[in-house]
Amino acid sequence: MIACALPAWIVSHVSANAPAALGLNGIEELIGQPLAAVLPAQLIHDARNALQVAMISGTPERLPARETDLAALGRCDVAVHAQDNLAFIELTSSDIADTGLVDPSTLVRAMIGSLKRSPNIPRFLALAAQQVRSVTGYDRVMVYKFLEDGSGEVAAEALRGDLSPYLGLRYPESDIPAQARALYKRQFLRLIPDIDYVPSPLVPALRADGSPVDLGLATLRSVSPLHIEYLRNMGTLGTLTVSIMRGTELWGLIACHHDAPRRLSGSVCAAIELFGQVLSIQLEAREQEETLRYTARSRELLDTLLATMAPEDTIFDNLAKFSDQLRAMIPCDGLAVWSDGKLQTVGDVPPEEGLVEIIRFLAARGDGSAFVTDHLASSLPNAHKHAEAVAGVLAIPFSRLPADFVLLFRRELVRTLTWGGNPNKPAEPNAAGGRISPRKSFEAWSELVRGRSAPWLEGERQIADALRISLLEVILRRADMIHRERVAAQEKQAILIAELNHRVKNILAVISSLVRQSRSSATSVESFTLDIERRVRALSFAHDQLIQSGWRSAPLRQLLEAEALAWTSNVRERVILSGPEVKLDARAYQALALVVHELMTNAAKYGALSVPAGRIAIAWSMLPSGALELSWAERNGPRVEKPTRRGFGSTVIEQTIPFELKGEAHLALNAEGLRATFRLPPGHATEIAWREEAAPLPRVVANLRGKRLLLVEDSMMIALDAQTTLEGAGATVEVAASVLDARRSLSLMAFDAAILDVNLFGETSFELADHLKQLGMPFIFATGYGEGVFIPDRFADVAIIPKPYEERSLRETLPVA
Secondary structure (H helix, E strand, O other): OEEEEOOOOEEEEEEOOHHHHHOOOOHHHOOOOEHHHOOOHHHHHHHHHHHHHHHHHOOOEEEEEEEOOOOOOOEEEEEEEEEOOEEEEEEEEOOOOOOOOOOHHHHHHHHHHHHOOOOOHHHHHHHHHHHHHHHHOOOEEEEEEEOOOOOEEEEEEEEOOOOOOOOOOEEOHHHOOHHHHHHHHHOOEEEEOOOOOOOOOEEOOEOOOOOEOOOOOOOOOOOOHHHHHHHHHHOOOEEEEEEEEEOOEEEEEEEEEEOOOOOOOHHHHHHHHHHHHHHHHHHHHHHHHHHHHHHHHHHHHHHHHHHHOEOOEOOOOOHHHHHHHHHHHOOOOEEEEEEOOEEEEEEOOOOHHHHHHHHHHHHHHOOOOOEEEOOHHHOOHHHHHHOOOOOEEEEEEOOOOOOOEEEEEEOOOOEEEEEEOOOOOOEEEOOOOOOEEEOOOOOEEEEEEOOOOOOOOHHHHHHHHHHHHHHHHHHHHHHHHHHHHHHHHHHHHHHHHHHHHHHHHHHHHHHHHHHHHHHHHOOOHHHHHHHHHHHHHHHHHHHHHHHHOOOOEEEHHHHHHHHHHOOOOOHHHHEEEEOOOEEEEHHHHHHHHHHHHHHHHHHHHOOHHHOOOOEEEEEEEEOOOOOEEEEEEEEOOOOOOOOOOOOHHHHHHHHHHHHHHOOEEEEEEOOOOEEEEEEEOOOOEEEOOOOOOOOOOOOOOOOOOOOEEEEEOOOHHHHHHHHHHHHHOOOEEEEEOOHHHHHHHHHHOOOOEEEEEOEEOOEEOHHHHHHHHHHOOOEEEEEOOHHHOOOOHHHOOOOEEEOOOOHHHHHHHOOOO
16 A cells, blocks of 8 residues: 655555565655656556546545556556545555456446346345355355344345355344444445455554544555454455445445455456445335335325315314324324324324323424334333333324324334344453453344334335324414404404394383383383383293394294283183284384284283183285285173273384384274284285194193292392292292302202203303202203203203293293192
8 A cells, every 4th residue: 555645646654565565675765755756657647547536436446457567566456545635546466366357337237237127125135145246256145234223134145055044134233333334334345355364554654743544445454353353253254345325324235255265356346336336326216216106105195184184174183084094194003193282092002191101202302303213112111011002103293383293103013033143242251361352153043022113114204294294284274264264253243243232222222112101101110010021021022033033034923822822821712813824024023022912911901801701813814915914803802992091002003013114003992892903014024834833731830939949040130030020929039140159059958949041151050950950959941042042962851941031931830839
């Protein structure tokens, strides 16, 4: 070896055997001399050209074998490389090589051509081993693959027929330590012709500045004594090692062993080195092709999954629905989703406490990338407790802050690994000098591996990253949808509030008018109170009916029956209704409700309903113009006399329909009783299909005298009104504004029955209803939401009354004897 300082090409270092090889007397004849004074001019010219290529590639460049005109060397193989402003020229006699001269490019083309026909990667590697053995003649050629845990495995092998195979054996990481792997990444071919060589020192050993000379790319670099002993223990006297690269990483090695010294010519070394580089490219392409094939299929499944998921129906909401699609993308035995503090699981997963520990560990990482392991216990020691059920996990964070995860679990895969010797004894003490020696035994050693799952493949990791990005997109779309819905809801709420404000003002205006007009015609406080209560009740009933229909229309017959029922229990006999099924719009329904209420009130006070024999006939029909005509006729009532004064009720009867609806109202008194005809203009009434309804069953009116009742109502004014009404009927009433207050009252006293407002402030009364059921206490529900209120199925047999509370509905509904 000769090292020259650049750019002057002055010899600065030589191997101790260089003077003898060059026919010189000593080192002093070389050090400090121009290279032109040492080597033939043509050799220097070729070396300079090759060095330019070597400086670009960063690896040694080999020249074809040539005559040197040096008697001690004869025909030589030449290798050159540059390192740290030094040019290294290495000369090796080719006359003693065991292989002949070859054309590297022609040989490599032939070798690669046969590899193209291999159907899969295992066969590809096996053919590669056979090709290298055919060219080099080594006893054993192995393709050695590095695994994720640092160990290696013999993935392919070609060997002499009488040798024991190493195929499938594993070797611990310590057999090829990190420093050796780093050198294999720099120098792609390493030839050791004879492990019993005699080392020749480099002179001088250090550079001028005292730093060591970097021989990392030197083909003649001496070998570690420990490695020599390792090879001797294996029975190997000559080796060749070729790096297999995947990008910039060391995928594995082509390791060639011979039980005798074996020297390769420079041209064969160049061919094998080139073959290794082409093999690396083709192997990477094949692996990428397999990965791309898997990824393409998985992406199709991912696209299908994303197309199936709506923003409001995703794996965050319903994992079970999408679990089969996720498993088709990335094979696993169990799934879990941790989103917004809620956990969903499908299949084989750790117990809940184990899942919580895993999620805490993942959140503490603070890393937005996927977490992958086939040995969960190595990261979470407590995971060994459930390793038989779950040993590996692929965790995909899908929130901006890594706190929500999709977790894919794999069960333990119990495997038997066969090692080339005991991996737990990579070295042993040397009794002679106390030095650590490499192990001597390479007999097959079996190990049962537990606590690990099947490994997660590169393609599976790539699709996991794609899934993570897609889930983030789903979240963004979902957030956008929620934002749009929130804006739309706010707009609807604003419209609703405006409409509600309008309607409430109208209702308050109507009630205010009722109060003023009723006061002017009242004869006493009691009559004033009663008139106001009944008129407001009539409006409330009309309001409830319209709420049930969405504030669109409500049946006329239902209005008439309800008003009649308020005054007589024998509706079908005393109030005869005849006419088609008709629905009234909201405006007409409210107006007619007040008119009919006043007519019924007058009939009950002064007309047909004030005596047992009295009858009322109400008939209606749709006119060809689309108008509705309704007639009222009383008979068998007391003698009718013209009133001496005009009350508010008469005003409501005569003027409401003309004023509110621009219709007509005609009233007449005769000996039989009141006769009235009303006409509603077209557009207010619609005829619908007729349906026959069963006659209402007579209701039992409870006697509340002496009963103790619990009223659960969160509105003070409504509660006071109901309490007054019930106490007026003889009951004792305890009022509670919340479930907590009600429970306290129940713990202090006994009650005969309870009235529960469904919707209390911030809660419902259903929990209290369950408690009352357990106590065996009867109760009813009350609500101001009409039929739109939600009542659980378990309370289907419980009566419901509307608010505001009325004595009659309370007495007819309360289940007390």
